[in-house]
Amino acid sequence: MADQYARPSQETESVDGRGGRPALPVIRWDESPEGPVVVLLDQTRLPSEEAELVCAEAPALVQAIRTLAVRGAPLLGIAGAYGVALAAARGFDVDEAADALADARPTAVNLARGARRAQAAYRAALAAGGNRDQANAACLAEARALHEQDAQSSARMALHGLSLLDELLPGDNHRILTHCNTGALVSGGEGTAFAVALAAHRGGRLRRLWVDETRPLLQGARLTAYEAARHGMPYKVLTDNAAGALLAAGEVDAVLIGADRIAADGAVANKVGSYPLAVLARYHHVPFIVVAPVTTVDLDTPDGAAIVVEQRAAREVTEIAVPRTLAGVEAGTVVPLAPVGSEAYNPAFDVTPPELVTAIVTEEGVASPPTVQSLAELCAKAQPVTLT
Numbered sequence: 001m002a003d004q005y006a007r008p009s010q011e012t013e014s015v016d017g018r019g020g021r022p023a024l025p026v027i028r029w030d031e032s033p034e035g036p037v038v039v040l041l042d043q044t045r046l047p048s049e050e051a052e053l054v055c056a057e058a059p060a061l062v063q064a065i066r067t068l069a070v071r072g073a074p075l076l077g078i079a080g081a082y083g084v085a086l087a088a089a090r091g092f093d094v095d096e097a098a099d100a101l102a103d104a105r106p107t108a109v110n111l112a113r114g115a116r117r118a119q120a121a122y123r124a125a126l127a128a129g130g131n132r133d134q135a136n137a138a139c140l141a142e143a144r145a146l147h148e149q150d151a152q153s154s155a156r157m158a159l160h161g162l163s164l165l166d167e168l169l170p171g172d173n174h175r176i177l178t179h180c181n182t183g184a185l186v187s188g189g190e191g192t193a194f195a196v197a198l199a200a201h202r203g204g205r206l207r208r209l210w211v212d213e214t215r216p217l218l219q220g221a222r223l224t225a226y227e228a229a230r231h232g233m234p235y236k237v238l239t240d241n242a243a244g245a246l247l248a249a250g251e252v253d254a255v256l257i258g259a260d261r262i263a264a265d266g267a268v269a270n271k272v273g274s275y276p277l278a279v280l281a282r283y284h285h286v287p288f289i290v291v292a293p294v295t296t297v298d299l300d301t302p303d304g305a306a307i308v309v310e311q312r313a314a315r316e317v318t319e320i321a322v323p324r325t326l327a328g329v330e331a332g333t334v335v336p337l338a339p340v341g342s343e344a345y346n347p348a349f350d351v352t353p354p355e356l357v358t359a360i361v362t363e364e365g366v367a368s369p370p371t372v373q374s375l376a377e378l379c380a381k382a383q384p385v386t387l388t
């Protein structure tokens with residue numbers, strides 16, 4: 001078997017800029033002989049394996065969300081919606097499924113929104129006199145509409161984000177530092193912040209993509225590097241604690257990150273490690289740009305202090321699972337990094353105050369600087385997408 005860690009063959013982007021590799025099968029609804037299923041690309045197995053995870057019931061999807069087999073705010077919204085549709089299609093309690101999915105992870109606002117949107121479609125169909133089959137169909141249609149809406153949002157964010165980079169940065173060959181993973185693996189399309197870097201690459205305007213490894217779950221080293229390699233992007237991985245030296249060396253033109261929840265005042269919850277990047281970017285006079293769909297803006301959360309930050313298990317910090325069979329050690333074997341029994345502080349996210357955010361790029365436009373008014377105006381512009 002080819003070395004599992006061999007970089008995917010670096011497809012040069014074809015003339016149309018779409019690249020030679022198929023889109024990642026991140027999530028899909030499927031009809032199996034035993035009934036409907038939601039099929040996920042299991043992100044805990046990447047980059048060494050492109051393995052599918054088949055969910056036949058909502059609880060399996062809840063577990064996939066909790067273990068980050070499926071992750072990333074926009075995709076969590078899509079998964080939440082499909083999970084409710086799955087419960088409906090299989091005759092389980094839709095409200096119970098929506099509650100379980102909405103509560104699976106607390107910080108990413110999209111998750112609860114997606115689950116509730118599908119639940120509301122189901123309830124509305126029944127209230128309009130529809131039968132169960134019609135309600136099930138309405139629920140699934142809403143999940144598919146959300147999936148399509150996010151794909152369209154991703155493409156629009158990429159355009160707005162690239163225009164902003166060209167406006168803010170000298171020259172046309174950008175060096176972008178990014179954190180965690182914000183590509184197709186978090187999206188119905190090509191992602192959020194990563195999609196901007198990819199658009200720059202396709203336009204011949206990406207000199208370097210610096211990829212924070214993003215401890216403890218390594219979404220950067222495992223997932224962003226995997227996606228960048230698939231597109232033949234000029235990337236380099238760095239440890240999170242090397243970002244300061246990189247900025248001090250003048251090697252970064254802009255920091256681009258995603259978001260899990262944006263409060264009404266522009267405070268941004270994102271993967272832990274984002275806030276120190278914002279402080280470093282401000283100190284080194286580098287734009288700190290957040291890229292997220294308006295579905296991630298939560299006008300009902302007034303400020304950063306009101307955002308619930310998910311606290312995850314200590315073992316994610318103190319242990320590591322061997323990603324593939326190494327020297328006879330089976331893949332998945334857990335190896336302690338710290339003395340057994342060590343406690344750990346493991347917030348999944350941190351909150352960047354709005355004064356450290358240069359701009360928030362959405363599919364409806366850019367809030368620069370982000371304010372209550374500018375964000376509310378962008379949210380007001382959003383139109384629901386109906387499937388054609």
Ligand SMILES: CSC[C@H]1O[C@H](OP(=O)(O)O)[C@H](O)[C@@H]1O
Binds near residue numbers: 071073
């Ligand atoms: C643009 S959503 C991606 C966002 O989600 C990640 O968190 P997780 O991997 O725990 O789902 C991270 O905060 C990314 O910025």
